[in-house]
Amino acid sequence: MLSKLGILFIIGTLFTSLSIIFLTFKELKVINNLIPPKIYKFSLFQLFFSISSFFILLLAYILSDFSLVNVYENSHSNKPLFYKISGTWGNHEGSLLLWINILVLFSSLFLFLTKNSDKSFKIYTLLFQNLLIITFLIFLLTNSNPFSELFPVPLEGLGLNPILQDPALAIHPPLLYIGFVGSSIYFSAALAALISKIDSQSFAISIKSWVLVSWFFQTVGILVGSIWAYYELGWGGYWFWDPVENSSLMPWFVMTALLHSILVLERRIGLYSWVIVLSILTFTMSVTGTFLVRSGILNSVHTFASDPSRGLFILSFLVLMVFSSIFIFFKFSPKENKKYSVFSKEAFIIANNWFMIFFLGVVLIGTLYPVLLDTITGSKISVGPPYYNLILAPFLIPLLFLMTSGPNYKWISNEVRSLFNLVLVLSVTFFLITFFLIKENNLLINLILFFSIYLITQTLFDFYQSFKKKNINISRIISHLGFGLLIFFIYINHIFSVENNFNLKLGETKKTDYYTIKFVNLEEQSIKNYKSIIGYFNVSNKKNFTSKELRPEIRVYDKPFTITYEASINSNLFSDTYLTMSNISDTDVFNIKFQVKPFMNLIWLSVLLLSLGGVLNFFKRKKDEKN
Amino acid sequence: MKNIIKALILFLLIFSESYGDENLSNQILKNLRCLVCQGQTVHDSNSDFALTIKSVVKDKIKEGNNEREIYTFLSEKYGDWILLNPPFKKSSFLLWFLPYLLFFFGYYFFIFLDKKTKNWTLK
Amino acid sequence: MKKINYIIISVLFSLLFIVLYLSLGNEKIYNTQDLVGKKISEVEINLFQSNETFNTKELTNNEFTILNFWASWCAPCRKEHPNLVRLSKIKNLKLIGINFKDEKDNARNFLRENGNPFDILGEDKNGKNSVNFGVYGIPETILIDSELKILKKYIGPLNINDVNEIRKIVKK
Numbered sequence: 001m002l003s004k005l006g007i008l009f010i011i012g013t014l015f016t017s018l019s020i021i022f023l024t025f026k027e028l029k030v031i032n033n034l035i036p037p038k039i040y041k042f043s044l045f046q047l048f049f050s051i052s053s054f055f056i057l058l059l060a061y062i063l064s065d066f067s068l069v070n071v072y073e074n075s076h077s078n079k080p081l082f083y084k085i086s087g088t089w090g091n092h093e094g095s096l097l098l099w100i101n102i103l104v105l106f107s108s109l110f111l112f113l114t115k116n117s118d119k120s121f122k123i124y125t126l127l128f129q130n131l132l133i134i135t136f137l138i139f140l141l142t143n144s145n146p147f148s149e150l151f152p153v154p155l156e157g158l159g160l161n162p163i164l165q166d167p168a169l170a171i172h173p174p175l176l177y178i179g180f181v182g183s184s185i186y187f188s189a190a191l192a193a194l195i196s197k198i199d200s201q202s203f204a205i206s207i208k209s210w211v212l213v214s215w216f217f218q219t220v221g222i223l224v225g226s227i228w229a230y231y232e233l234g235w236g237g238y239w240f241w242d243p244v245e246n247s248s249l250m251p252w253f254v255m256t257a258l259l260h261s262i263l264v265l266e267r268r269i270g271l272y273s274w275v276i277v278l279s280i281l282t283f284t285m286s287v288t289g290t291f292l293v294r295s296g297i298l299n300s301v302h303t304f305a306s307d308p309s310r311g312l313f314i315l316s317f318l319v320l321m322v323f324s325s326i327f328i329f330f331k332f333s334p335k336e337n338k339k340y341s342v343f344s345k346e347a348f349i350i351a352n353n354w355f356m357i358f359f360l361g362v363v364l365i366g367t368l369y370p371v372l373l374d375t376i377t378g379s380k381i382s383v384g385p386p387y388y389n390l391i392l393a394p395f396l397i398p399l400l401f402l403m404t405s406g407p408n409y410k411w412i413s414n415e416v417r418s419l420f421n422l423v424l425v426l427s428v429t430f431f432l433i434t435f436f437l438i439k440e441n442n443l444l445i446n447l448i449l450f451f452s453i454y455l456i457t458q459t460l461f462d463f464y465q466s467f468k469k470k471n472i473n474i475s476r477i478i479s480h481l482g483f484g485l486l487i488f489f490i491y492i493n494h495i496f497s498v499e500n501n502f503n504l505k506l507g508e509t510k511k512t513d514y515y516t517i518k519f520v521n522l523e524e525q526s527i528k529n530y531k532s533i534i535g536y537f538n539v540s541n542k543k544n545f546t547s548k549e550l551r552p553e554i555r556v557y558d559k560p561f562t563i564t565y566e567a568s569i570n571s572n573l574f575s576d577t578y579l580t581m582s583n584i585s586d587t588d589v590f591n592i593k594f595q596v597k598p599f600m601n602l603i604w605l606s607v608l609l610l611s612l613g614g615v616l617n618f619f620k621r622k623k624d625e626k627n
Numbered sequence: 628m629k630n631i632i633k634a635l636i637l638f639l640l641i642f643s644e645s646y647g648d649e650n651l652s653n654q655i656l657k658n659l660r661c662l663v664c665q666g667q668t669v670h671d672s673n674s675d676f677a678l679t680i681k682s683v684v685k686d687k688i689k690e691g692n693n694e695r696e697i698y699t700f701l702s703e704k705y706g707d708w709i710l711l712n713p714p715f716k717k718s719s720f721l722l723w724f725l726p727y728l729l730f731f732f733g734y735y736f737f738i739f740l741d742k743k744t745k746n747w748t749l750k
Numbered sequence: 751m752k753k754i755n756y757i758i759i760s761v762l763f764s765l766l767f768i769v770l771y772l773s774l775g776n777e778k779i780y781n782t783q784d785l786v787g788k789k790i791s792e793v794e795i796n797l798f799q800s801n802e803t804f805n806t807k808e809l810t811n812n813e814f815t816i817l818n819f820w821a822s823w824c825a826p827c828r829k830e831h832p833n834l835v836r837l838s839k840i841k842n843l844k845l846i847g848i849n850f851k852d853e854k855d856n857a858r859n860f861l862r863e864n865g866n867p868f869d870i871l872g873e874d875k876n877g878k879n880s881v882n883f884g885v886y887g888i889p890e891t892i893l894i895d896s897e898l899k900i901l902k903k904y905i906g907p908l909n910i911n912d913v914n915e916i917r918k919i920v921k922k
Contacts, residue, residue, distance in 0.1 A: 235671035242666060274740055297773050311774050319767050323760070330756045354737040361729040369722045375773040379718055380780060382660050384668075384711025391726050499653060582673050591673060662780060662886045675851075676886050679877040686878065703791075704884040706784045 002060045003068050006147035009053035013104065014137045016046035017130045024127040033119050035111075039126070043108045046133075050104040054088075054097055057146050061088045067153045070094060070146040076159035078529045086170030087160045092294065092310070093146035095173055100140060102181040103133045110185050110210070117198075117206050124192030125185070132184055135320075139313050162530065162557040162564050168228035172221060179218030180251045180286035185210050186258075187283035190276045191325065194332040200272040204265040207279065211262060212618045214282075215255040219611040222248050227604060234565045234580045236499070236595045238603070241388045243298040246367045247289025250360055254282040257356035259614075260349045272334050274353075280325045285360070287318050297371055348406030355399045362391050393444060396487060400451035403480050404458045407473075423461050427454040440495055449491055455484035475620060479613025486606035489599045498596040503589045510592070516540045517579075517594055520549075530557040535581050535590065537568075550579040576600040655684055655697055658711045668711065781905050782884050789898045790817070793882045795872035798849055798857070804872060810896050813842040814920050817892040818868070819885050821852040822860035827889045830907035831864045837913060838867035843920050849873040850880060850888050893919065 020042050027036065060068050061084045064077040074091045075084055089098045107129040114122060140146070163169075186207040193203045225248065230238040239245065258278040265275050292298050295311020366383045374380050431450045440446060459481040466474055500512050509518045521536035533554040540547035553566040570577040578595040656670035661677045669677045669684075680701075687697050701709050713719045794803040809815045818834060820827040838845050847868035849857045857873075874880050883892060891904040893916060901919060904912055 235667075237671075240666075271740060291770075295774060297770070308774050312771075315767065315770055315774070322763055322767075326756070326759055326763070330752060333752070350737050350740050353740075354733045358726070358730050358733050361733075362726045365722065365725050365729075369719075371773050372769050373718060373722075375769050377718065379784060380706060380708045381713045381719060381722075382708050382711050383713055383722065384658070384660070386658050386712035387722075390712075391723075395730070675877070679881060682876070683878050683881045701881075703788075704785075704881060705886065706782055706884075708780050708784075 001067075002056055002063075002065050003147045003149045006053050006056040006060070006068075007141075007145075009049045009056060010137065010141065010147070012049035013046055013053060013100070014134065014141075016042050016049060017104075017133045017137065020046065020130045021127060021134070024123045024130070027123050028120065035119060035122060040111065043111050043126075047104055047108045050101050053147075054101050057094060057097060058085060058088050061085060064157065066155070066157050067149055067151070068146070069148045069150045072150055072154055072157045074158070074160050076157040076529065079160060079165070080528065082167070082170065083160060083165045086164075089173050089177075090160055090164050090169075093140070093144045095177070096136065096140050096144050097146050098174065098177055099181050100133060100136050102177050103129065103136065103184055106182055106185040106210070107133065110189070114206055117202065118196055120196040121189075121192050121198045121203075121206075124196050125189045128188035128191050129185060132188065135317055139317070143309060143313055159529070159557070159560050161560070162555065162562050163232060166228060166232055168224050169232070172224045172228060175217050175224060176221030176248055179214050179216075179221050179255075180248070180283075180289070182210065182214035182217065183251060183255065183282040183286055186214075186279040187325075190279035191328050194276060194328055194334065197332070197334070200265055200275075200334070201267075203272070204262050204275065208262050208266070209618060209621060211255060211258050212614050212621075215252075215259055216611050216614040216618070218248070218252050218255060219607065219614065222252060223604065223607045223611070226607075230600070231567055231569055234567045235593070236497075236567070236578050236580075236597060238600075241366070241385045243367050244293050246363050247292050250289055250363055250367075251282050251285040253356045253360040253363070254278055254285055257353045257360075258282060260352040260356075264349050271350075276329065276334070278353075280329070284318070284322060284325070287314065287321065291315055291318055292367065298367070348402055351402050351406065355395065355402075358395065359392065362388065366391075393448065397447050397451050400448070400455050400484065400487065403483065404451070404455045407462070407476060407480070423458050424454070427457045430457065438492070438495055445491055445495070448487065452484045452488040452491070456481060456488065459484060475613040475615075475617035477613075478616060479610050482606050482608070482610030482613065486603065486610065489602045489606055493597060493599045493603060496596075496598045500592075500594045502592055502594075503584065504592050505589050510594075512594070514542055515594070515596075516542060517592070519590070519592075530555045532556075533583075537579055537592075539570075539577060539579070539594075548577055550577065552579050552581045554581065554583060571601060573601050574598060651694065652681075652685055652688055655688075655694055656681060658698070659684075659701065660709050660711055662705060662709060781903075782886070783903055783905075785884055786900050786903055788900055790892065790894055790900060791882050792898070793879065795846075795848065795879060796874070798847075798854075798871040798873045804870060806898065809844075809846070809894065809898060812844040813896055814901075815844045815846060815894050816916070817846050817848065817883065817894065819848050819850045819874075819880055819883070819888045819890045821850045821888055822856040823852065824850075824888050826907040828860075828864065830889055830909070831867075833908045833910060833913045834867040835865050837908075837916060838869075840917065840920055843916070844869045846870045846872065848880065850885075851875065851877045 020039060023036070023039050023042065027039070057068075057070070059065075060071050061075055062081065064071065064075060064084070066072040066075075070091065070093050074094075075087050079087070087094070089095045107126065110129070111122065111126055189203070189207050189210075222245075225245070226238045229240070229245075230236065258275065261271050261275050261278060265271050291311060291314040294314060295308065297311065366387055370381050370383055427450070430453045434449060434453065435446060440449075459477050462477050463474075463481070466477065498512075498514070500510075502510050504510055504517070504519045506519050506522050509516060511517075516539070518538040518540075519535065520538050523534045523536070525532045525534060533556075534551050535553075537550045537552070538547055539550055548570045550568040550570055552568040555564045555566060556562075557564070565580050565582050567578055567580045569579075575596060575598045578597055580593045581590045582593075584591055653670060657668050659669040659680065661667045661669045661672040661674060661680075663674050663676045664672045667677075669680045684697060687700065692700070698710055698712075698714070702714065707714060713722060715723055790806060792805060792807045794805055796803055816837060820831075834845065834847075837843060845868045847870070849871065851874070854873075861871075883890075887905070889907050891902075891908055891912075892900055893902040893904075894900055902916070
């Protein structure tokens with residue numbers, strides 16, 4: 001029943017999308033400046049159908065309707081309601097439906113919210129966006145249908161991978177999808193801008209909000225994914241340079257570059273072609289990432305059911321997308337009229353693009369190189385964290401420096417310059433204090449620490465200045481401060497992380513340099529969908545005599561049968577104490593991994609600060625529009 | 628000035644708790660891929676294979692081998708796949724070289740873009 | 751100029767996509783087959799029955815040698831054992847068994863039940879020595895020649911086709 005209804009709504013979406021394509025085609029020949037109400041109506045219907053199909057799948061999950069293969073394979077009636085809901089997008093088919101919903105949502109929002117724009121630009125954007133929607137609908141219907149029926153109807157489902165039953169991971173995919181699927185709208189708009197030949201400024205204005213929205217969600221999405229990896233995967237790291245993580249980072253770099261170059265394009269036209277290339281590149285990177293993750297050509301920590309036929313489809317789509325973009329770009333590439341010169345303070349913003357594209361390049365090379373090498377020569381190599389750290393870290397220094405001095409380049413008058421030096425003096429002082437405390441002798445790390453302190457001090461100073469001067473960009477200050485803090489805390493965290501591995505029996509005590517860990521108690525519990533073995537540990541600090549109780553768990557899920565190791569984390573603003581235990585088979589000894597990780601929460605907060613800048617910029621824009 | 632003092636005090640408080648540093652064996656194990664796990668490092672895995680490699684690495688350190696020698700030994704036995712830090716050789720030449728090439732070409736490209744914005748302004 | 755750029759970019763992307771397409775059909779699970787053609791290391795192996803050791807250097811006396819890593823607790827090993835017995839009948843091929851992380855009694859019982867095809871039986875109590883041979887899971891079988899060069903590597907249980915393949919190689 002639900003299956004038929006779902007398919008009906010999908011067909012409805014397909015039909016309305018086709019109608020929109022047909023109507024926009026017809027409309028291209030009509031010369032006036034009015035988009036017919038019909039198109040608006042169809043867009044609304046399309047949105048209705050697509051959201052309904054998603055709700056049908058959601059309902060099937062909530063009701064545990066196992067007549068749907070998708071629900072049977074990924075759910076179980078014993079599962080808590082929250083995870084039944086999040087199970088909807090926790091698998092390939094369901095997430096594809098979510099993907100389509102976001103394409104449709106952005107299509108409608110663009111149509112309804114973009115005002116005062118050139119008609120043919122809007123019509124073309126809608127046309128391209130709906131072509132994307134159609135392609136993914138065909139993919140869904142032919143290859144990955146979440147509404148496929150199962151007969152006879154099984155009594156019970158197979159259950160969701162317990163590692164995915166987690167609040168952070170429940171909201172992670174929707175956030176990330178709004179981010180990188182949202183970038184489709186400026187992909188379509190860029191192609192439309194080329195064909196309809198609108199001027200660069202109105203293009204910049206019409207896509208800026210969309211870039212900000214997708215950038216914000218992408219940032220927060222990556223953050224949530226990182227936090228999840230930190231506490232769920234149980235080894236205390238938060239970024240592994242894993243292919244799956246890289247594919248969420250690649251669009252982020254392009255979005256960040258785009259965000260900065262749009263600032264230039266709003267006032268100058270020289271970057272028009274480049275901004276168009278970036279707009280196209282963002283969504284291309286999103287699809288490339290999806291291809292890498294779903295086709296299974298990469299070896300990754302993050303389990304994602306993969307299947308070569310899916311890979312083939314996404315690859316074909318990618319080929320089609322890239323070549324038609326290249327074709328349209330070269331056929332319609334904008335002619336930029338020469339006008340007289342004034343001055344350039346944008347050099348620094350462009351330098352941002354230089355670094356972002358470089359970072360993108362490195363991550364892309366690191367991710368694809370092993371695949372290409374294996375295919376061409378047959379030899380297999382791994383590219384892991386050491387590679388990225390070695391190549392990327394040195395480039396943080398010039399980046400941090402440009403972020404510090406760049407934005408102030410123009411408005412520093414002589415009177416401020418003396419204060420500007422105060423910033424430098426303060427930074428040096430702060431750095432020397434830090435240096436004295438950490439006693440790190442690696443030159444590179446010290447340089448990175450110094451330049452991040454310099455950036456932090458400078459942005460704080462700018463913040464103080466912004467109360468005096470009205471023309472300072474507060475969103476820039478917040479984001480750059482967030483970035484400076486992020487780099488600073490990542491390195492401090494790296495330097496001061498402590499890790500101890502040892503075996504312990506119940507009742508035993510382990511003494512490390514600074515801590516005493518006592519294995520106090522062991523308890524078994526039966527929870528709704530799993531059995532749990534809980535260890536009670538008492539961790540006391542030898543220096544300040546504080547003690548904490550930590551309770552790591554070993555969970556045994558039966559549907560599907562999986563064992564997970566839940567870390568126990570005692571977290572405060574300055575330091576996390578992290579403990580995981582795992583049983584050693586056939587013995588009563590447990591392997592304990594004990595970690596002290598300083599500043600974890602400050603790392604998360606820095607990323608939030610970084611994304612907050614985007615939010616501020618978004619609302620500032622809305623305010624500017626009203627005035 | 629008050630704020631600075633506050634910040635200083637805060638800093639001192641934070642760092643009054645001091646921590647030890649990572650030892651060599653952990654650092655090596657973090658750079659090794661666990662062959663039987665999905666994309667995990669040997670360090671993070673408790674699989675049988677990982678446990679064996681862990682004790683072999685510890686033995687090798689005791690015997691006085693340095694980091695590089697241990698990597699060479701393991702890559703001879705299991706192939707370069709086990710090393711998360713790809714060694715510099717003919718097959719990985721481009722992997723190490725391309726990023727720098729990209730960076731320097733990027734410079735000229737963005738100088739070019741910058742000139743464009745200098746010459747062409749809107750109003 | 752524009753046309754040249756157009757062509758260059760299109761060609762580059764085409765090449766990339768072709769390689770990605772080819773990679774779709776590739777084997778994704780890693781194995782150590784790359785090591786075929788290299789020599790095995792010369793190391794001491796503890797003998798199962800006595801406290802003596804035996805050096806792989808001595809294998810240069812044999813025309814062909816098979817190194818088989820097995821344990822009584824490993825179910826696939828039980829499955830492949832009859833094939834090892836078949837191989838033990840080939841004259842110019844010596845079989846070295848290395849008992850991996852096992853209890854001695856269990857291993858003895860295993861051989862009593864299934865027959866002992868090995869010319870020399872060694873043991874690796876903690877699994878560390880097997881690292882010298884690049885073993886990462888058992889059963890694993892390595893075929894070497896008199897120069898200690900690896901001719902074939904079988905990861906997982908030997909089946910009857912593998913036995914025939916080995917026969918062919920040894921006959922040449």
